[in-house]
Amino acid sequence: xxxxLNYFVLTFFVTxxxxxxxxxxxxYINRTFHNFPLALIEDSVILIxxxxxxxxxxxxxxxxxxxxxxxxxxLASRLNEYEISFTYYTYEGEEVKLDTSAKPKNIDIHFRCxxxxxxxxxxxxxxxxxxxxxxx
Numbered sequence: 735x736x737x738x739l740n741y742f743v744l745t746f747f748v749t750x751x752x753x754x755x756x757x758x759x760x761x762y763i764n765r766t767f768h769n770f771p772l773a774l775i776e777d778s779v780i781l782i783x784x785x786x787x788x789x790x791x792x793x794x795x796x797x798x799x800x801x802x803x804x805x806x807x808x809l810a811s812r813l814n815e816y817e818i819s820f821t822y823y824t825y826e827g828e829e830v831k832l833d834t835s836a837k838p839k840n841i842d843i844h845f846r847c848x849x850x851x852x853x854x855x856x857x858x859x860x861x862x863x864x865x866x867x868x869x870x
C-alpha cells in the first residue's frame with residue numbers, strides 16, 4: 735500500500751514539474767516575442783525617400799536585422815533554432831495583397847519554434863504605418 739502511494743506521489747510530482755517547466759518556457763517565449771519593443775520596428779521606418787518626398791515606409795533589411803538580433807539575444811539560452819518570416823502587404827480596397835514594392839507600409843511577422851521536446855510555439859505580429867506613426 736505504501737509503495738503504491740509513493741509511486742503515485744512521485745508520478746504526480748514529476749508530471750507537475752514537467753508541466754510547470756514547459757509552461758514557464760512557453761510563457762517566456764511568448765512574452766519575448768509579443769512584447770518586443772515597438773522601437774525595433776519604428777527604428778526601421780524611412781520617413782523621406784531619395785527624392786526628398788515625405789513617404790514613410792519600412793526598410794526591409796533593417797526590420798529583419800532588428801527583430802532577428804533582438805530574438806536571438808533574448809532566446810539563445812532557451813532555443814537552438816527558430817523560424818521567422820516577414821510578409822509585407824498592402825490594402826487594395828477591401829482586399830489584402832502581398833506588397834513586393836521597395837516601400838512597404840504594412841508588415842506581418844510570423845515566429846515559430848519548437849521547445850521542450852515537441853512543444854511548439856507560433857506567434858504573429860502585424861504593424862502598419864499610418865501617417866507618421868507605427869501601429870500594431
